[in-house]
Amino acid sequence: MTSLRKLAYAAALAVCGLGAAGLPAEAQVKSATLDAVKKRGELNCGVDTGIPGFAFQDSAGKWKGLDVAYCRAIAAAVLGDAEKVKYVGVTTKVRFTVLQSGEIDVLIRDSTLTFTRDTQLNLSPIAVNFYAGQAFMVKKSLKVASSKELNGATICMLTGATLELNIADYGAANGIKINSLLFDKPEEAFAAAEAGRCDGYSDDSGSVAAARSTMKTPDDWMILPEIISKEPLGIFAREGDEKWGDILKWTHMILLTAEEMGVTKANADQIKASKPVDPFMQRLLGIDEDFGKPLGLDGDWSYRIIQAVGNYGEIYDEYFGPKALGLPRGTNNLWTKGGLQYALPLR
Amino acid sequence: MALADTAVLIARQPAPRQQKRGSFRAFAWQGLFLCALALFAWFVIANASDNLAARNMNFGFAFLSQRTGFDIPFHIVPWSTADSYGRALWVCLLNTLLAAAIGIVLGSLLGFLLGVMRLSANWLARSLSLAIIEIVRNTPQLLQIIFWYVVMIQALPPPRNGLALPGGMILSVRGLNMPSIEMGAAGLWPFLLLVAALCLVPVFRGLRRRHRAFGWAAPLLPAIALMLVLLSVDHLDYPTLRGFNYVGGVVVPPELIALVGGLSLYMSAFVAEIVRASLQGIARGQREAASSLGLSGAQALFLVILPQALRVMIPQLTNQYLNLTKSTSLGAAIAYPELVQIYAGTVLNQTGRALETMFLVMIIFLGINLAISGFMAWYNARVAIVER
Secondary structure (H helix, E strand, O other): OHHHHHHHHHHHHHHHHHHHHHHHHHHOOOOHHHHHHHHHOOEEEEEEOOEOOOEEEOOOOOEEOHHHHHHHHHHHHHHOOOOOEEEEEEOOOOHHHHHHOOOOOEEEEEEEOOHHHHHOOOEEEEEEEEEEOEEEEEEHHHOOOOHHHOOOOEEEEEOOOOHHHHHHHHHHHHOOOOEEEEEOOHHHHHHHHHOOOOOEEEEEHHHHHHHHHHOOOHHHEEEOOOOOOOEEEEEEEEOOOHHHHHHHHHHHHHHHHHHHOOOOOOOHHHHHHOOOOOHHHHHHOOOOOOOOHHHOOOOOHHHHHHHHHOOHHHHHHHHHOOOOOOOOOHHHOEHHHOOOEOOOOOO | OHHHHHHHHHHHOOOOHHHHHHHHHHHHHHHHHHHHHHHHHHHHHHHHHHHHHHOOOOOOOHHHHOEOOOOOOOOOOOOOOOOEHHHHHHHHHHHHHHHHHHHHHHHHHHHHHHHHHHOOOOHHHHHHHHHHHHHHHOOOHHHHHHHHHHHHHHHOOOHHHOEEEHHHEEEEOOEEEEOEEEEOOOOOHHHHHHHHHHHHHHHHHHHHHOOOOOOOHHHHHHHHHHHHHHHHEEEEEOOEEEOOEEEOOEEEOHHHHHHHHHHHHHHHHHHHHHHHHHHHHOOHHHHHHHHHOOOOHHHHHHHHHHHHHHHHHHHHHHHHHHHHHHHHHHHHHHOOOOHHHHHHHHHHHHHOOHHHHHHHHHHHHHHHHHHHHHHHHHHHHHHOOOOO
8 A cells, every 4th residue: 555655656756757847848938930920020810812701801991700800819919919910811722822831820711620631731720710511592583492402403612612522422412413613702603603503602601691691682592401511610720830829729719718708898807907816717817927828928918819809709799690691609609508619728 | 996987087077176166165055054954953842842841741643543522513524523533634634625626716717707807808897807806805815704704694594494596405594505416326436437537538538639449438438427427326315404404415514605705706816917917928919910810809818828828827826726725724713614723723622732733734734735836836847838
């Protein structure tokens, strides 16, 4: 018994010793991307060239959208200013090459996180900021109620995405043949669908809602109930810079945690002033000064994120809510409300 | 021993000093240039492979045998989603070649017509040709193709009220649906025979001209082959509306029509100018001589002027053909599945092999265009004036 205790003691000592040896290295955060961004004083953020909801420019040329809010959040955390972002609009075709070559620091462009992209493109899937699935939009006049009735139909969509593969798989699984017509740019695909060149349009559920909003008479179009694939859309970084990946990942977690704990852009200051004792709240609001150290940031980084963009729910409402595209939260709700968005603890 | 003797002989000959020094210098410069080029190539390749290695990527074509899993909406050879990336390359190469071939033929014919009209004595024909040429050649080609595509899909009726054309053809926004010829048990053999017969016609015509045996076959051979084709046709498959679309027959998609129309119209404007310049380049006396012999205007054009003008035209035409072939890549903008759309788009994205796919597309275009210019050079040599 005692010998076992001794052994455990020795083992504990050894672990602590190792831990102690590891400490100095850990304290000094090494991230080439973080250094480059700080030196440049600007975050190069790869976003969509223009899709309502995710990334688009308003009439004044200002970038808006869910993905854009993430760019702003990262800039606020790293550079202390949400405005210090250079938006690089990238097409489906070039997005990964642009990221691989280092022209952008992070890719947040409604891109699906997949096996191939992780293992063969050597990209780092960071987090899912939008759960979507491929959906179909058809003209009401076709009198189709389900995507299983689309045998022989031609569907317009964008090239260079997972869409074509999903459609082929879905057709094969259901014993039907759905033809796809592939376009480079959304506008061309919309125009072709509108002109009747295809029977419908297909994209991720969020984008289909966006597409419907751009049609001449959105009421002529209906979105079919089936979601034929899983499309976890999210953040990609280059592989090989773990620390940078950590910053991106925890930016997402801060947005979720803030919503979970009821912290909004509006009430953050008020809650901070009330000196909360909850350690999670202390970290979230920058009261715990050491919270940023493991990331190579200061303690205020998470507080700045909330100040700049609010919490996840606020962002979603702004771009997908009833006043915008009218897409129900569904799977994008917090786990506590029946959704899939689940933040890791700020422990 | 013989080699040594030759060497002595060469050494004994009084070499023209000036020329020798010049050739050595030229040789040295060329060698130096070659070295520099090799160094540069080595640098580029080493740099690229370093960069690839730094990103844990490798260069290779093993992906060509992988299953694709995507649909190619228009294909002239069978295609299914279970086929490989290598097969996809073949399918979209054929799509590219089809567009280029039709574009070149149509563009040449239209260009020739416009060029002759441009020199016509008729004011209307001359002005019309001028207007078409100036509008077409002074606006961007991509814009024209998108314009034709948009106009076409906006103007054509939906599939359910497609326009019925003679011969069982139906025109709708989904394209031109035509009846297809379904062959009987003999399959494609009669067609191959017909092609072979057509290829052999010049040979038999030569025999006939020299009054040799089998000369009779020149006109009869293709006729017999055509009879064979007609006899082995089983039935015509007419397109019929079922569900969303037409089934049966063959369909020419609007993307192909817009692409080929746009490309050939664009090229025809340039061809027209080439034709006009070449015809004007033929000495006036030729035409006068032709008319003094009693030849009509058309006869003079086709028998005297054109054969001479052709020699001037061919090198310029070659350039136009090469341009048109390269421009088929604009089809990607209007959803025509050609090499660039499928390979530099879908395949690049599915596999992440940017370098390899771009390399393949470039090599293929280089190959096609070298073949075209090779053929045109051969033809040029054939029609060139034999100087003695």
